[in-house]
Amino acid sequence: MKNLNGLLNISYPIIQAPMLGVTTPSMVAAVSNSGGLGSLxxxxxxxxxxxxxxxxxxxxxxxxxxxxxxxxxxxxxVSEEDLRKMENYLRKLQEKYRLPFQHKALSDYHFYNHLDQIDILLDENIPVVSFTFGLPETQIIEQLKEQGIKVIGTATSVKEAKLLDHAGVDAITAQGIEAGGHRGSFIPGEPLPQVGLISLVPQIVDAVTVPVIAAGGLFDHRTIRAAFALGAEGAQLGSYFIAAEESEANEGYKECLLHSNDTSTELTRAFSGKWARGIRNSFMEEMNNSALNIPYYTYQNSLTTALRAYGKSNGINDIISMWAGQSASQSKRGSTENLFRELIAQIQNQSNPIF
Ligand SMILES: Cc1cc2nc3c(=O)[nH]c(=O)nc-3n(C[C@H](O)[C@H](O)[C@H](O)COP(=O)(O)O)c2cc1C
Structure with missing residues (x-):
C-alpha cells in the first residue's frame, strides 16, 4: 500500500484543514504549492x-x-414550534443591532449537500475529495475512485472509522475532541463521540485498513510527532492557520484567538444546531441559559446567518462563531506559506525527524 504522500501526490504529509468561513483559495494554493495538501x-x-x-x-x-x-x-x-420560538429570540437580538428581520416559513428553507455538488467535482477532476458530517454513498465513492480521485472521510470514533473503511475511502481523518469547528460525527441516535486524539488515533489505526490522518490540537513538531507515534500517517491542522494573512477570519476573531488559552473554547450547538468547538462568547452563554430547544442543523445555522454576517463585518465578536480548537492560542500571524514552511523546518530540524 502507498504511503500518504504517494497516495495524495504530496511532498509532506501535512494537510491544511478545510475551514468554511476561514479558508480561501489563496490559503489552499499556498499550502499545496509548498508541498502539503491544501483543502478547499x-x-x-x-x-x-x-x-x-x-x-x-x-x-x-x-x-x-x-x-x-x-x-x-x-x-x-425539525419542530415548527422550536423554530418559531428561536426566531422570536433571535428577532430581539437582531432588533438590538437594527437588523431587518424576515420570518421564514418551513418551506422557505433550502439546503445544499454533497449530492448537489458531486457532479461539479467529477467534471472539474478534483484530485482529492474529503467528506465530513457523514458516510458518503458507496456509489459516489466508487464514481470518484473510478476517475482516479482520492477520497478521504472524517471519523470521530472507531465505529465511524470502520464504516468509512468498509465504504471504500482511501484515507480517514481521525478528528479528536480537541479539534476546532464542527464535529464530523455522523451516527444518528448515539451520544456525541468525545474521544481525545491520544485515544482515538491508535484505536482507529488498529481497526482500519487505510492510512489515518490525525486532526485536533496539532500545531508544532511535538504534537505532530506524537500523532505519528500513535500510528497516524498524516497531520491535519486547522486553527494553526486561522490568523494567517490569507484567512477570511476578521481581525477581532484573529485577536481573540491569539489571546485565547487552553480553556477558552467549548462545544456548542448555539450557532448552527450541530456540535462545534469555538471560543466562548456571550451568544453561546446566552443560548445555554435560554432553555430554548435549538433546532437541528442546518435550520439553526440558517436562522443565525444574518446575525453572524453582521457581527463579522462589524467586528462584533459577541455574535459570531469563532470556531477554534483547544490549541488555538498557538495560531500565528504571517503568510500561509511562511507558517507552513516554518512548521516543516521545525520538524526537519529535529535530530530524528519524522519525515
Ligand atoms: C474555523 C473552522 C472551520 C472548519 N470548517 C470545516 C469544514 O468546513 N469542513 C471540515 O471537514 N472540517 C472543518 N473544520 C474542522 C477541521 O477540518 C479540523 O478537524 C480541525 O480544524 C482540527 O483541529 P484544530 O483546529 O485544533 O487544528 C473546521 C475547523 C475550524 C477551526
Whole structure:
C-alpha cells in the first residue's frame, strides 16, 4: 500500500484543514504549492459558488488540493414550534443591532449537500475529495475512485472509522475532541463521540485498513510527532492557520484567538444546531441559559446567518462563531506559506525527524 504522500501526490504529509468561513483559495494554493495538501471547504455552498471557488484555486496552483464536502442528509425532524420560538429570540437580538428581520416559513428553507455538488467535482477532476458530517454513498465513492480521485472521510470514533473503511475511502481523518469547528460525527441516535486524539488515533489505526490522518490540537513538531507515534500517517491542522494573512477570519476573531488559552473554547450547538468547538462568547452563554430547544442543523445555522454576517463585518465578536480548537492560542500571524514552511523546518530540524 502507498504511503500518504504517494497516495495524495504530496511532498509532506501535512494537510491544511478545510475551514468554511476561514479558508480561501489563496490559503489552499499556498499550502499545496509548498508541498502539503491544501483543502478547499465548499460544504453546504451552492453549485455556482462551488465552481467559482474551485476555479479560483485552480488558477493559483497546479499541485493537488482537496475539496471538502458535507455528506449529511437533510434533517427532517425539525419542530415548527422550536423554530418559531428561536426566531422570536433571535428577532430581539437582531432588533438590538437594527437588523431587518424576515420570518421564514418551513418551506422557505433550502439546503445544499454533497449530492448537489458531486457532479461539479467529477467534471472539474478534483484530485482529492474529503467528506465530513457523514458516510458518503458507496456509489459516489466508487464514481470518484473510478476517475482516479482520492477520497478521504472524517471519523470521530472507531465505529465511524470502520464504516468509512468498509465504504471504500482511501484515507480517514481521525478528528479528536480537541479539534476546532464542527464535529464530523455522523451516527444518528448515539451520544456525541468525545474521544481525545491520544485515544482515538491508535484505536482507529488498529481497526482500519487505510492510512489515518490525525486532526485536533496539532500545531508544532511535538504534537505532530506524537500523532505519528500513535500510528497516524498524516497531520491535519486547522486553527494553526486561522490568523494567517490569507484567512477570511476578521481581525477581532484573529485577536481573540491569539489571546485565547487552553480553556477558552467549548462545544456548542448555539450557532448552527450541530456540535462545534469555538471560543466562548456571550451568544453561546446566552443560548445555554435560554432553555430554548435549538433546532437541528442546518435550520439553526440558517436562522443565525444574518446575525453572524453582521457581527463579522462589524467586528462584533459577541455574535459570531469563532470556531477554534483547544490549541488555538498557538495560531500565528504571517503568510500561509511562511507558517507552513516554518512548521516543516521545525520538524526537519529535529535530530530524528519524522519525515
Ligand atoms: C474555523 C473552522 C472551520 C472548519 N470548517 C470545516 C469544514 O468546513 N469542513 C471540515 O471537514 N472540517 C472543518 N473544520 C474542522 C477541521 O477540518 C479540523 O478537524 C480541525 O480544524 C482540527 O483541529 P484544530 O483546529 O485544533 O487544528 C473546521 C475547523 C475550524 C477551526
Amino acid at each position: 471547504p465548499v460544504g453546504g455552498l451552492s453549485p455556482e459558488k462551488t465552481i467559482t471557488l474551485i476555479r479560483e484555486t485552480k488558477a493559483r496552483t497546479n499541485r493537488p488540493f482537496a475539496v471538502n464536502l458535507f455528506a449529511h442528509s437533510v434533517e427532517t425532524r
